[in-house]
Amino acid sequence: MTTTTWEDLVTSALLGTDRRPPAAGAPARSAGEDAPLALLDAAALHTVRRRAGLLPGPAAALPEPAPDDERPVLPEPARRRLAHLLADRSGSPSGGRRGAAPDLTELLPQWLSAANAHGYRAPASVLPALLDAARARTDLRPAALTFAGPRGLWLARLNPEWRFALRGAPGGTALPDPADAEAVRDLWDEGLFAERVALLGAVRAHDPDTAAALLASTWSTERAEDRLMFLDSLRTGLSDADEPFLEQALTDRSRNVRSTAAELLSALPRSAFARRMAARAATCVGLDRTGPEATVTVEAPHECDAGMQRDGVQPDPPPGRGERSWWLGQLVEAAPLTVWPARLGGRTPTDIVALPVADDWGDELHAAWCRAAVRQRDPDWARALLGPPKTPPATGPGTSSLAERSKLLSILPDAERALWVADFIAAHGLSEAFQLLGVCAVPWAEPLGRAVVDALDIARDAGSYPWSFSGVMGLAERCLDPGQADRLEVLTAVPDEPEGASPGAGGYWSEAFQRLVATLRLRAAMHAELLPVAPPPPPCT
């Protein structure tokens, strides 16, 4: 047996046996043998003995187990599909030309929202990949976090890279029953910000008055940015009952809070705020009946008085805009649209929009009406301002801006919206349709789908390359009704090259249509896999 300790051996080894021979008692070799080899003999013995005698250490504090998730498990094919979609994510997003195969990454959002609609629980083993995906893509986060559920949130707490999940995770923690006043109070006083926002929403859905009282109870002590977020959360389920609170917020310390309160109030046409704005706007816009045809006259405000400023009108225009037109725009935007038919001779919105406007105020006025229609979600005005879809965008009544048009469209009912865009595409082709298509309900209604496919077919026959339409193609892959796949099959054939076509375009079009059909089939399969197979087994605990 050796009496040399391991520490002695390490010291000798570190300094060298020439300088520091190992202590006597190291296993003796025959005389004359080298000290280094004796040291190594002893060290080998120590090493193997230490390894063979390893014992477990004491355990650190065990983690709090994740809350139970009672949602049913995914059907097996859907689980495989999800793994597939997440595995493809690692591939480069823009790997050159797209082939005939579907772009799986783009299908993940759809898969998640479908799975959430069914109310499935995420398989635990995919949570890391899911959180990574959500980390890389902000637009995925709400759906991914809902799907990840309480286990996902539990996991995210352990990894700093997933900290984003702890901010504004929907349904991450179990909210108390909104009727349980004490539990509500506790969470409201002590919860994380995200939990409090969620709580406010839940209580509000249950009983708006209690929610208002809850918010008012701590309002003056909240930070400005939190006040802004709370105010923003009132957008959901905004009603006349919120008026007193919002009216009070018009005098808030923070300018952003004030202007958000004003914006919310302007969406309540029966509020005192709306009446004040209506009166102000009405003094600026009138009807001149003296000429051969009625004309709208505009007299922009001459000053931005204290009352206007209190109601959220910004006195300073952005660079390059006249201050009077800036004030006018804000007044008209915030005034309830119901004021105009009475003010302008009992006309309908369509007739009002068609009226000529004096002194070149037309653009300014129509743009303000557009913003008002969006804010107040008024379909009659939206329809009037959009005008008939066949009218060329530049000469339409309301606005030629595609961004504003798509906002107006989003107010129309789904079917009407789809029909409007379908007619627009039939009349003007696809070149300006991308933004408008983006606001249409998925899957696209039949007339809209047909219009898009017809327009693509026309573009192909015209001999251009498909990548000029790659945006619309991508949307079509994600939004066309999967039932259309069979009808589209004929388009995947390589056509004869027409006179004057771009060389090789036919082959690329065929490839693009193949990808379209394949993606549609894949989406159909995806949705079919998510259908519940049998009564789900009771969740294990």
Added chain:
Amino acid sequence: MNQQGVRWTAEQVLALAPDDASRRAGSRLGAAGPWSGGGSDGSGVVWGLCKGSGSTPYRTVVDTTGPAYTCSCPSRKFPCKHALGLLLLWAADGEPVRGSEVPDWAEQWLAGRRARAAGGGNGRTGDGGPPAASADPRAARRRAEQRAARITAGAEELEQRLADLLRGGLAAADRAGYGLWEETAARMVDAQAPGLAGRVRELGAIPGSGPGWPVRLLEECALTHLLDRAWLDVERLPEPLAATVRTRVGLTAPADGPAVRDHWSVLAQYDTSDGKLTTRRVWLHGRGTGRAALLLSFGAAGRAPGLALPVGVVIDAEVRPHAGAGQLRAELGEQFSVPVPDTEPPAGGTVARALAAYGTALRDDPWLDSWPATLTGVIPVPSQDGGWQLADADGGSALPVATAALGRPGLWRLAALSGGRPVTVFGECGHRGFTPLTAWSADTPETVPLT
């Protein structure tokens, strides 16, 4: 035909890809679009026609039991993107591979394979030793003696270098840098002792491996010295230990142990690479015998190793162990069935039992770094310093997770699967800690690979 043959998962398929580009290209082809006329016959054969840029579609056939691939495309990647795409499609039970009638063009290749397999089988039973032995046993013995002599010279030289190192002190090793070790490793390669060369390269990496390196360097120097001594006296060692020493030095022991037929669970599969060579390890566990077996397969740069067994299946097969005490390496022999899904994890134990098993295994092979173990009812526990433990569910004892496993995504999968509750974990348990490879939870029938 047995239609219950298990399908692979997308991850298993993508693990076969020789490089990232193939993985991406294969993923893109893993959808219905270009495929037609495909199917699978339930015995693990999958085929399909993939439309490429030409007029005739490529004919792709995969025998997943091998796995073996053939494709009429000109790609020199192996497996090609078409084979990967086809397998992905099959993994997802895609529409175009739902056929079941083997077409003629696939049958030709399969018949050829069967014929070769039968021929190869005969060849193997004909002689157990290396082919050269039958050619000229005397010449073979002379070559073996020459090699042993070279290794002996190498071992003596290495002893000298270790002695010099210890005489001057390990502190100087830090300054000497990596070059000295590289040169010594090259000398060991010349001495035809790849086992020694590998150890020397590892020694060279230790001074840069963070705090505490002198202790680790001394440990590994000592074990290398132990191996040198063992080789120099190998004639006097009892036989199983002598075989172990020969294997450790780098002489490949033949897989000549008695074949063990069992239902083998595939517990884990993972690859490591040193830049030139990819080594794939597959851990098997015999359901009947309770034995562990390690299958090794190698792929040169840019090629995936040939062997691929999906984790979570059971195969009825023969396994032939290599010689040597404390050696788990084996070769996969005849398979008697297609793989079927595994139903439950192997029986396991506490963390203390796993460490004790490693300790016992060191008696047969003191150079072992780790030993396979299944931990039952353990909870992954994060610690303040970024490390992890696997703790017995009663919160008493715990094993640290090996540092090398800390950065891997698999550890997060393990944490997610556990959710703070006990799980069963298979992995390698050794003096560096526990490397988790596969996990099971009572919540789900899934076998979750962590590699």
